[in-house]
Amino acid sequence: MKYDDKLVPILEIDTEDNMFRLSLEPDPNSLIAAIQSVGLINPPVLRQKEDLRYRIVCGFRRISACRHLGWHEIDVRLVVGDVSELDLFELAILDNRSHRAISVVEQARGIQKLEPYIPSENRLETLASLLGFPVNKKVFQKIRALGRLPEPVLAEVLNNTLSFEAAVHLCPFSPKEALCFLDLFKGLKLSQNKQIEIITLVQEIAMREDLWIKKVLQSSDIKSVLERPDLNRNEKGSLLRAYLKRRRFPALAKTQERIVKALKALRLNEHVHIIPPPYFEGGPYTLRMTFKNQDDFSKRLKTLDAIAKNPDLKKVLEPY
């Protein structure tokens, strides 16, 4: 590739042209001080367009920082001669990768932009090598799917508010719906699995009840949980999940509530536990008993005897 080193007026650089941009809207703050102190060490790479303005290939943040500093002109490396768009994309990616690992969001955007240029036979291998992800079809599909998400959602993947896997689960939704989920997650502190659980529950409730996702997320029950000042973000997350599960599985939830009541009525203590079979589908109940000595053991037997005579035991054993 051939370059001309040149000084170009910043106003002639088309900063709205994002063809080769992989990162989200650049934050120039970290660079401003450095450039102010030592100047622009590594000039951005540009390509002249047909309208004679310049398209940025590498150096979006550097140019943004220079604009913030009030510069009118900037030293650049101008790509000249016959160079394909694919070569310029490769240059943009390699420039990024030369000084840092590129993020999953950049990989997603890279896939989106480069896919049309690469033949399908070796697309996975080429993109994996260029963008630095494993040669694995499932991983590729997940990263590629992220490209469909709106920028604010992607930004929160980078901020770790939203996990990568949860973001992948948001891909089938419309941008508006994905943003609704994002608003919810910003107010909570949830692990990856819990984020995925909430996405799944909300989506399934919407399907069951013929509602829009937004309608489910803005229901008064959810709002009242989120607006409770006495709860921290973890507690709100737990309450929200419990509410969604009750709404998604109403019959199961009712049975579980009945069982909890019936177990309370048995007045079990911390040494004796009765555990119903999973989902009450069948199979044995489990009795767990702890004791330290023979005296303890005799006491537990008396407790068990009392439980056996308690009419509420039937309610536990016949839950529906």
Added chain:
Amino acid sequence: MISRLYIDEKVKDEPAALTIQERLHTIPATVVTDASRVHEALADSTDPVAQGKRVLFLTRNRGPFLRKCPGTRSYICCGYHILNIGTYCTMDCTYCILQAYFHPPVLQYFVNQEQLYNELDHLFSLKKPPFYRVGTGEFTDSLIWEPWTELSKTLIPYFASQDRIVLELKTKTSAVGNLKCITHNKKTIVAWSLNPPSIIRSEEHGTASLKARLAAAAQCEAWGYPLAFHFDPLIIYKDWENDYRQLVRELFATVSSKNIVWISLGSFRFMPSLKQIIRKRFPKSKIIYGEFIPGLDNKMRYFKPLRIEIYKKMVAWIKELAPDVVVYFCMEDEEVWKETMGFVPKDRGGLPKMLDDSAARFR
């Protein structure tokens, strides 16, 4: 519609393979030495599950044609035997387990039929057990193959030649034309899976309408065949009570309960891996959003009280119109039987015996 035919080189000269090739002569055919060639062709498709319905692979059954239905220890099994004539289906039911069961799912028809009839001869020669129920509709629909194979024209008379074993042909088609004028000796039971028209429209793509299925059943009844019906999968949705009640009424308005060997009830259940397939292939379908819990066999099932509710009502509606017909559950536990029927199969000698006895009545 079949758009591509593959033929396993090892069976290309089998009579059944030659007949099918002749009947499908307008369709491009390729002889392959290895099944992987067919699988590779499917893997390139954007929807291999759908593509597998349009590709027919004529091959040989490497295992036995006859095998016991696997069942599970946790639920009561009817002791059925599968006659494995082929795999997969040309119809496209949302809930079809075959989408997740075969990897990849592809229409395969087994043409090494000498082995099939040898196995049947062996079965027919056995003295024990006293009765046997065999069906072709577990890994495929029994009658989709008729236009290309006319299998029933050979299979039905074969079963008619003995008196101890019944063949059940289970279908969602109305393709019964080949069953006319065949000696069946009441040893072939023609069976239909039934669901209300709204479920057929939304979930049973490419199948015959309810009207057509019932008309085909009435036709088979007129030809003297014993009949069976399977309300499986029962699906719980907003209007299920009205729709299933009406369905039961329509059934008994069309055929006589005296000619029904058995009716089975089975609520929708699925391997967990099917959920993602349904979500992807049928995004508008709501059937996976019922209250499903993991069953003892690791399949997802409706929460038990919901199953009991739908079963109780179905049994009551059936018994109201056909008090003597044998109704049974496919893969349910004793609690469900007791709650809905008031007895458990072992009180009556076990479910296999109940069904064998019912089949034996039709002589």
